[in-house]
Amino acid sequence: MPTTNPTLFRATHGLLWLMLALVAAAALIVAGVAIALVVAWPDVMAEIRTMPEFVDVATIRFPLGILMLLLIAVLGVAAYILRQLQALVTSASRDPFIIDNAARLRRIGWSLVTIQVLALPVHWTAANIARAGSEFSQMGGLSIGSLLSILLAFVLAAVFEQGAAMRGELEGTV
Known part of the structure; x- marks a missing residue:
C-alpha cells in the first residue's frame, strides 16, 4: 500500500479552510451589499x-x-x-476507498449541478440589467470546466464505490 504524504494532507486541509473562509467572507459581503441596497436605495x-x-x-x-x-x-x-472535500481529505489520509467517500463525491457532484443550475438565472438576470458587453452582463452561465467537474465527481464516486466493494470482497476471502 502506498504511503501518504502528511505534509500534503495538512496543506490541503489548510487550503480548504482558507477557501471556506473566503467563501464565508464573500457571502457576508453579498449580504452586506444587499442590506445596503435596501437601506440606502435612493442614494444607490x-x-x-x-x-x-x-x-x-x-x-x-x-x-x-x-x-x-x-x-x-x-x-x-x-x-x-x-x-x-474536507471530510473526504480527512478520510482519504487513512482509508480512501470507503462507501462514505463515494457518497461524499456523489453529493459534491449534485452540488456542482446545483451551482450550474443557479448560474443560468444569474446569467439571465445580469444580462437583462446590464448593457451587452459589460463585465457585469457576463456573470454566470454554463461553464465547460464546471460540466467536466460534474462528470469527474460522479465517475470518481463510482470508482470509490467499486473500490469499497472490492475491498469488502477481499476482506471476506481472507
Whole structure:
C-alpha cells in the first residue's frame, strides 16, 4: 500500500479552510451589499444612474435583489462542497476507498449541478440589467470546466464505490 504524504494532507486541509473562509467572507459581503441596497436605495439609485453598465435603472431593484439571493445560494452550495472535500481529505489520509467517500463525491457532484443550475438565472438576470458587453452582463452561465467537474465527481464516486466493494470482497476471502 502506498504511503501518504502528511505534509500534503495538512496543506490541503489548510487550503480548504482558507477557501471556506473566503467563501464565508464573500457571502457576508453579498449580504452586506444587499442590506445596503435596501437601506440606502435612493442614494444607490442616484449613483447607478451615472453608471454606463446598466440598461434601465428604474426597474433594477427587483432583479438586483434576485441576483443577491442567487449569489448567496451559490456561495452556500460552495461552502457545502468545501465541507464535503474536507471530510473526504480527512478520510482519504487513512482509508480512501470507503462507501462514505463515494457518497461524499456523489453529493459534491449534485452540488456542482446545483451551482450550474443557479448560474443560468444569474446569467439571465445580469444580462437583462446590464448593457451587452459589460463585465457585469457576463456573470454566470454554463461553464465547460464546471460540466467536466460534474462528470469527474460522479465517475470518481463510482470508482470509490467499486473500490469499497472490492475491498469488502477481499476482506471476506481472507
